[in-house]
Amino acid sequence: MTQAITPAATAHALPRTDAQRLWNALMELARLGATPKGGVNRQALTDLDRQARDLFIDWCKAEGCTIRIDSIGNIFARRAGSEPHSPAVMTGSHIDTQPTGGKYDGCFGVLAGLEVIRTLNQHDIRTRAPIEVVAWTNEEGCRFSPCMMGSGVFAGQLGLDDMLGHTDADGIRVGQALDDIGYRGQDSVATSEIQAYFEAHIEQGPILEDTERTIGVVIGALGQRWFDLTLTGMEAHAGPTPMNLRKDALLGAAELTQAVNRIALEHAPHGRGTVGSLAVHPGSRNVIPGEVKMSIDLRHLTPEALIEMAHALERAIDEVCQRHGLEHTLTPTADFAPQYFEEECVSAIRQGAEALKLSHMDIVSGAGHDAIFIGRVAPAAMIFVPCENGISHNESEFASQSDLHDGCNVLLRAVVQAAGVDQQKEG
Known part of the structure; x- marks a missing residue:
């Protein structure tokens, strides 16, 4: 029989993620749209966004993931579980940026999810529930409004036909832009397929750095x-x-x-x-x-x-x-509306930080994130890590390799706690 491991067992049984591998992935992705000041300009549904999407999919396929793309261009990369029909544990964020954006906003959450899958594959750990990494379309909302478009459509908070008709400053429609880069998908992905959703992100504010905490356990969003x-x-x-x-x-x-x-x-x-x-x-x-x-x-x-x-x-x-x-x-x-995250998901993040002996605190997100929309249709929570001087949406945005690694390790433990481990596979 398969059996989910307990939170305490999770903390001791799981390996650490690979800090250098995560960092290398972030730096490689950041080359697409790199700016002279060290930031990234990779706005939604541009050719640079296409290149980033292609790279992400290539990485996921190399890890054995199956890929689905829905009608607003959201990318879902699934690692199978031993119970393939169980709702998936989902994690992710976005890879589009502001015109003068940084390397970490959104991208950390997507690539931390990929690193979770890479770590599980490397150590031959099979989860009961599938794990799915998602890259949401147009979170930033700078080329096409509104922000959080992909997650909003997925969660039924924004209308698909309406969003496809929104235009940028040059009059290009979202639907046309999706067609131009080849990412108007036809796959159907339902909210009922999600067991839990976790999103790792830089804080985009100064509180964690000011209080000298490594992990922000996000209890809700303004x-x-x-x-x-x-x-x-x-x-x-x-x-x-x-x-x-x-x-x-x-x-x-x-x-x-x-x-x-x-x-x-x-x-x-x-x-x-x-x-x-x-x-x-x-x-x-x-x-x-x-x-x-x-x-x-x-x-x-x-x-x-x-x-x-x-x-x-x-x-x-x-x-x-x-x-x-x-x-x-x-x-x-x-x-x-304000969003309060699911207590069980919040607790999984808190327990992960405690198991790793990382300083942490409960925190509220002042910014909008895809987890806000997903939290309205499925249990969800977020993990914050510090960013230098609280700066984000800026080419000087920076997060340390150590903090990103710690956040990814907390994500790994929260995801596996929710997905469970196939004890037969583990021996």
Whole structure:
């Protein structure tokens, strides 16, 4: 009979992953789209993305994995288990990058999953449940919006036909781009096929480094509400127009930027508020701005607080516009509910870190990740490792080989704990 090993047995029986092999894979993948400053520009569904996908598939096939590609281009690489019809333990992330991205964001999670399979193969360890490594399509959302597109379609949170019709700045549709690189698949992969999902990732923030912890046990992710705000005043000559008679849209935008910051601080510790972009019209030094378009990003761990923050924003906009004689249009552009990860998956990660005697802490993700969508349809959790100075979405993004290795070893233990080991195979 086959029998799943216990968490304690897992810790002692499993080997360590190969730190150098994982690092070499990351560096080889990073050559595709390498930038002069040491980063990576490999945006979704470009030819560079095709090359990265091809390389990933070649590596997986070399390990005996079967490959499936669904209609949004997600790649599923499956290592068979002794119970092939059991739901799979899935792990992965994404390999597309920002225009000025780094080597580790997303790529670590995909290649850590591959390293788990390589380690199990190297040591001839057969799991009961299949293990599946996935590379999700267009997580970054920089060429095509929205972000987390592939996992969102897979999880039924985003409509396939709608997403295939989204266009980039040149008018190229997602569907056309998938066809151009040969990655519009026809395989059907169901959410019911997932027993558990684990995603390893760099933290993309400074908390682990600041607290000198190696592993972040991610218990959940902040909900997000995004808005586009247009403030409309009146262009006028900067000299003849008295201050008290102006309708300065940029002055209103400045006050609302402060209000967004204040609202987030009032909802500490999990409140976040960011104005990430401003477009000022007409943009002349001696003309009072008549229009400003700005983005607003609100985040929190609880749905109630996120709603309160949005209401506070609406009140601030009304007050500022009334005081400065402005009109406004507020358009919601994204609404992601907070995500609490499955306790059993979270516990498996915590136990893995403890078994390896790695310093760890519970942590909340402030960024969006594919695990958020997958966590709505299957048990899921995430593993964070530190990144230098908390920097990500930047060509200087860096994570140490040692930390990446530790995170991969925790992933191995969590995946095998969920998948179980075929005791007959083990002797």
